Amino acid sequence: MKHEKGFSLAEVLIACTIMLIVMGAVVQTLTDGLHATQAVTLMADTQENLRGGMNYIVRDLSMAGEGIPQGGVPITAGTVVWPGTAGKFPATWTTIPAIAPGPNLGATTTTSGNPTDTITLLYADTTLVDNTKVPPAWLSEYPINDTAVCPAGSVTTSGTSPNLTATLTFDSNACININQGNTGIHVGDLLLLQGDGTTCNQQSSQLMSFACDATSPSSGNILRTVTGVNGSVVTLAPGDAFGLNGGSLPTGDITATRIWMITYYVSNANPSAPQLMRQVNLNAANEVAEVIENMQFYYDILNPGASPPGLVAPTEQEYPAYANLPYIRDVYVQLYARSENTFTVSNQYIRNNLVTTVSTRGMDFYNEF
Helix, strand or coil: CCCCCCCCCHHHHHHHHHHHHHHHHHHHHHHHHHHHHHHHHHHHHHHHHHHHHHHHHHHHHCCCCCCCCCCECCCCCCCCECCCCEEECCCCCCCCCEEEEEECCCCCCCCCCCCCCEEEEEEEECCCCCCCCCCCEEEEEEECCCCCCCCCCCEEEEEECCEEEEEEECCCCCCCCCCCHHCCCCCCCEEEEEECCCCCCCCCCCCCCCHHHHHCCCEEEEEECCCCCCCCCCEECCCCCCCCCCCCCCCCCEEEEEEEEEEEEEECCCCCCCCCEEEECCCEEEEEEECCCEEEEEEEECCCCCCCCCEEEEECCCCCHHHHHHHEEEEEEEEEEEEEEEEECCCEEEEEEEEEEECCCCCCCCCCC
């Protein structure tokens, strides 16, 4: 009888079993690899959002106070709109400090259930420079109405406080052209007007400031909103969005410095994916990080009344005492983020956080030793 070549049923079953085991191991390895890749990608996304948002905050915090009077900028109590919040600066505040904490003033995100903080920062902008002049001229280099230096410059007013309209005319030929493309003065900009009260000693060789502005006891500092720009003429009319305009101006020679008021807050407009927003003045806010569930700030505050001066315990839940606001020395920033999508294995979001400390610039010095 002729024998046929082939495999027995038992051999086929054994081979199939071995193949299934190998294929199962390979598929499991591939699945584990895909899950690991997904986890790494989700974690990388959260870290990218955290670092992107933190970089913006740290950069602005490091600039807070630049070009701002040490005690802050005077305002009329209870009238000035606070960007990023639902209302105005606290009614007791008659000055906006370089750093304005907003504990628990932000949205309560549905993904965390915790109220977020806001923070508002002030610092001078130095980007408006007229490079056609030799040497280049900065916005705040010359007093607007010093006709000895800027013959066509003037500061005029119409009406009376609190409904006063101010008109600033910059001398584009002798001093500065304020229409410098994207860096020029635009409607909605904030201008810090500083007057010396008398006749300012010319310091035209010192860029960005006048010595007499800082030392004269009669100097004034006010913040105003630009409501109109027509060539070299800037209008500061009452009824502006901030509620800053309408009051009297400083006296004497007046210099102008553009100020950025920058607010960070968490937007809950999309409850499933809250966003970290950066708002400049009252312009439309820009998203700087996605899916930020919470943002908290703590502050180290120097107590100038102590002998020697020492640090008050870090505080967050209550406003630092107003008298201490100019003495904020360190800001602790905490950002909490989650992944945009859930992790397939657990069907849960991946979460991460980032914490840093920023030492703020101080306009004064206290020896603690």
